[in-house]
Amino acid sequence: MMQSQKFTLSPPSLEELAKALQAPLAANFEQSAVSVVPCPDLREAPFGLATAGLSGDEKVADVGGQPNLFPRPRLGAIWSMTDIARAMEMDPGRGGLLGAGAGPFHVVGQNCELAPNLSWRDGLDxxxxxxxxxxxxxxxGAVHVAQSSSVDCALMVNLFGSSGDPGPVLKITAKRRKGAEKSFAECIRKGLHAAYGDSQTISLGGVFLVKSGRATYHVMPDFPSEAELPFKDRGEVDKWLTYHDFDGPIMCLSVLHSSDPGKAMGLRMEHTHCYSTTGAQTGGHYHYEAEEGGEYIEYEGYFNTAKAIYRVDRP
Incomplete structure (x- = not known):
């Protein structure tokens, strides 16, 4: 039985958020724009989502968490994302999930990164x-990307759920970084926090493209042997990860929060997982613009606000 804590959100209008984000983006990129637009059909190339849009019954979930990875992996921390949808009180008739998490190692045969992207119609089955x-x-040591045959995830996952309907969304574009913040997602998140502080939490979910330029991603290798465990600290976990610089185009599925409500939910503040839109064997957990290639970096993103946060099975 999943343990779930719900926090209801009352986000500002998308138009207000667009205005709040213009200055921080302009300070960090030579070219940027934030506007409210009708969502393009995200089922079409280059996105390939399982839903057309990001509207209707918008919610986010933070399930499990990084403590399930260290000091040693908790291999019993496995969930079905359709069961998570039920814990999120989503409409069983129709909806969709996207986000970032750890993959179903028990199905794949080893530990891996997961980029959830699924929808349902006429029931969660x-x-x-x-x-x-x-x-x-x-x-x-090569990176391999494949479509999952399972709706399971493990250890941790951050999800944005909606009915998948067309509707207004934030469109955010940025090109050629000039400021100090190397992460597109963190630039957005920190911009929201600067505008709203800790008194009001803004949670966004959606997609963005690294259209060109190079970014850095990590991919978890398979779990260490028992002789190599436990991880002594977070620094050992970071050294265990493998890091890779990949050129765009790469599509990224992202969930982020401007703040943790009351600093009490133990939220992961930003989580983004990615894979190539061209079939190249590139992707993983998005970190930031790579050391080389930043002058060519270009992003295009579409986001919507969540109306509730569900903290599920907090470690």
Missing amino acids: NVDNRTRYVEIDCAN
Whole structure:
């Protein structure tokens, strides 16, 4: 039985958020724009989402968390994303989920990154699953991207859920970084926090494209052997991860929060997982613009606000 804590949100209008984000983006990029537009059909290329839009019954969930990874992986922390949708009180008739988490190692055969992307119609048993996982080839260290056959996730996952309907969204574009913040997602998140502080939480979910330029991603390798455990601290976990610089175009699925309500929910403040839109074997957990290629970096994103946060099975 999942343990779930709900926090209701009352976000400002998208128009107000667009105005709040213009200055921080302009300070960080040579070119940027924030506007409210009708959502493009995100089922179409280059996005390939399982839903057309990001509107209707908008919610986010933070499930599990990084403490499930260290000091040693908690291999019993496995969930079905359709069960998570039920814990989020989503409409069982129709809806969709996207986000970032750890993959179903028990299905794939090893630990991996997960980019959830699924929808359902006429019941949560009727799923269109376009989820990808990103893994490290144990033999040669190469990155491998594949479509998941499972709706399971493990350890931790951050999800944005909606009815998947068309509707107004925030369109955010940025090109050629000039400021100190190297992460597009963190630039947005920190801009919201600067505008609203800790008194009002703004939670966004959606997609963005690294249209061009190079960014840095990590991919978790398979779990360490028992002899290599436990991880002594978070620094050891960071050293265990594998890091890769990849060129765009890469599509990213993202969930972020301007603040943790009352600093009491233990939220992961930003989580973004990605994979190539061209079929290239590139992707993973998005970090930031790479050291080389920043002069060519270009982003295009579409986001909507959540009306509730569900904290599920907090470690």
